Amino acid sequence: MRLNNKIFFIVLTILLALVLIAAIAFGAVQILPSEMMAALIHWFKGESNTTIYENVFIQLRLPRVLLCAITGAILAVSGVLMQGLFRNPVVEPGLIGTSAGAAFGASIVFSLSPFMSPVFKTVLGPFLVPVFAFMGGLAATYLVYSLAKNNKRVAILPLLLVGMAINAIGLSGVGLMTYVARDPQARSITFWNLGTFSGASWFQVLVTGMVGLICIFIAFKQAKKLNVLLLGEQEAGYLGVEVNTLKTGILIVNTAMVSVATAFVGVIAFMGLIVPHVLRLLIGSDNRKLIPASIIMGALLLTLADMGARLLLAPAEMPIGIITSIVGAPLYIFLLKKYHFNQNDL
Amino acid sequence: MISAEQIKYSVGTKNILNNISVEFLPGTCNLIIGPNGSGKSTLIKLLSGEINNFDGQLRYNGSDIKNYTKLALAASRAVLSQQTELSFPMTVEEVVMLGRNPHFEFNPSKKDVEIVKEVMALLDLNSFTHRNYQTLSGGEKQRVHYARVLAQIWEAPKGEQRYLFLDEPLNNLDIYYQQIFLSIAVSLLNETTTLIGVVHDINIALGYADQLFFLKDGALIKNGAPEKIVDAILIKEVFNIDTQLMLHPSTGKPVVLF
Numbered sequence: 001m002r003l004n005n006k007i008f009f010i011v012l013t014i015l016l017a018l019v020l021i022a023a024i025a026f027g028a029v030q031i032l033p034s035e036m037m038a039a040l041i042h043w044f045k046g047e048s049n050t051t052i053y054e055n056v057f058i059q060l061r062l063p064r065v066l067l068c069a070i071t072g073a074i075l076a077v078s079g080v081l082m083q084g085l086f087r088n089p090v091v092e093p094g095l096i097g098t099s100a101g102a103a104f105g106a107s108i109v110f111s112l113s114p115f116m117s118p119v120f121k122t123v124l125g126p127f128l129v130p131v132f133a134f135m136g137g138l139a140a141t142y143l144v145y146s147l148a149k150n151n152k153r154v155a156i157l158p159l160l161l162v163g164m165a166i167n168a169i170g171l172s173g174v175g176l177m178t179y180v181a182r183d184p185q186a187r188s189i190t191f192w193n194l195g196t197f198s199g200a201s202w203f204q205v206l207v208t209g210m211v212g213l214i215c216i217f218i219a220f221k222q223a224k225k226l227n228v229l230l231l232g233e234q235e236a237g238y239l240g241v242e243v244n245t246l247k248t249g250i251l252i253v254n255t256a257m258v259s260v261a262t263a264f265v266g267v268i269a270f271m272g273l274i275v276p277h278v279l280r281l282l283i284g285s286d287n288r289k290l291i292p293a294s295i296i297m298g299a300l301l302l303t304l305a306d307m308g309a310r311l312l313l314a315p316a317e318m319p320i321g322i323i324t325s326i327v328g329a330p331l332y333i334f335l336l337k338k339y340h341f342n343q344n345d346l
Numbered sequence: 347m348i349s350a351e352q353i354k355y356s357v358g359t360k361n362i363l364n365n366i367s368v369e370f371l372p373g374t375c376n377l378i379i380g381p382n383g384s385g386k387s388t389l390i391k392l393l394s395g396e397i398n399n400f401d402g403q404l405r406y407n408g409s410d411i412k413n414y415t416k417l418a419l420a421a422s423r424a425v426l427s428q429q430t431e432l433s434f435p436m437t438v439e440e441v442v443m444l445g446r447n448p449h450f451e452f453n454p455s456k457k458d459v460e461i462v463k464e465v466m467a468l469l470d471l472n473s474f475t476h477r478n479y480q481t482l483s484g485g486e487k488q489r490v491h492y493a494r495v496l497a498q499i500w501e502a503p504k505g506e507q508r509y510l511f512l513d514e515p516l517n518n519l520d521i522y523y524q525q526i527f528l529s530i531a532v533s534l535l536n537e538t539t540t541l542i543g544v545v546h547d548i549n550i551a552l553g554y555a556d557q558l559f560f561l562k563d564g565a566l567i568k569n570g571a572p573e574k575i576v577d578a579i580l581i582k583e584v585f586n587i588d589t590q591l592m593l594h595p596s597t598g599k600p601v602v603l604f
Contacts, residue, residue, distance in 0.1 A: 240420025240448040285434035
């Protein structure tokens, strides 16, 4: 089944717009579209918001929904990139250590923050979290990659097994950091393991948005080369692609954006698996279409999942990772079974 | 023209290729044969630029291959490998279009689309255009890759040569397509086109080669026009089997009887 691309993109974009508006509207307090408009107009004019609804919208709901959409786009594109890089549909940042490493890196900053001087903490503190997350994510990804590599080839079984081990190390590290942290603001282990958007702020939206925009743009420019890489490294070389440069570049931008998102919202598993899988069925494997489509569908699905996390047990809120895992884990098993069981290369 | 001088290549302490000096001229079909493990595929990988940590000189059209970027090389040199697998669903047309990679920046031009159509027609792939590549048989997949490789060097870059390498491309093919593959390759030959290949079937090699290269244990045993160099003694020396030779009644080319 292949869909008409133009219509598909238009429908997907309209759906995303509707879901975003719904996600802003529904919650502990309902916000009417007229109130959203009024709040936006006040905000543009630089006036202060008048009603509590407008304040909830500007200070809580809007940054939360935006951070969620950006994170969804990042995780989905990351799935596309990693699957292209490893030439395998069962790879995603939650499975090969990237997210866990990033969470470890970010949690170190939180547990060290009581020992920082107040000036240092207020000026550099906010940026330390994403930077440490990036270093942790990069170290973990590189470790998994180089340990799983054998004779220039990365087979999927070692990759997933080593990924499991590094994930365990990363999350134990997170556990240790949350245990020793004395800062009451340090985040709980549940936050890191299962993710949540409840603490979303405009600062996080800006940082994640900027990093996501730059990284996805760079990756998109390489979409044609990633297509060629589907033929394997040797053939890609014959077709003029500098494979090592491409791989290193993609690995770095991918790790950067996933790490920054993870630093703010925790580990959200399986998003990078679900979105590319559905999209490949609908529009094929061309990365020039897959990357933009993943941006929209990733944003759409994660926003839906976050609405679920807020509304299903309202007024309580559940971690979003529970929802993505309920949907994603069975799909992961399905993909493993379809592509790898009964195959010699596992 | 490709010229190699004193090529040596080893992995660890094992010598794979020993002191090989060869020249491949435009307009000629050059086929390399030899027993398993004689270094044929390694030689193809080395000549085509995939292996670059060798000793000796390798020149494309007089200039050292090390002066070429991968992209520049890809515009004039294509390689058909033994087997290529794809891990994601793609249409046959999309796979063939990958061959045009060196020629467009991000989206294919009209000319790229036309060339893809042309090569697909040449390999009888028109009815497969929108088929999922992964559902094809081994032989059909190899036809798709041949179309992709031909699309890559369908035209030589202005004022330059083009080179087609075939690395044991006939393995999954029936005898009809074995002949088609080689006759297409030979039909492309002209003053700017050089063909270099490895084939297993000695009679196919004798039938198509202008120049034959006998390789054994990483060394070049003998090379030249088939009718001038091939005899039962040479075949015994290289392949260690006893054979008889006769001339093909209609083409007049040598044929090996086992």
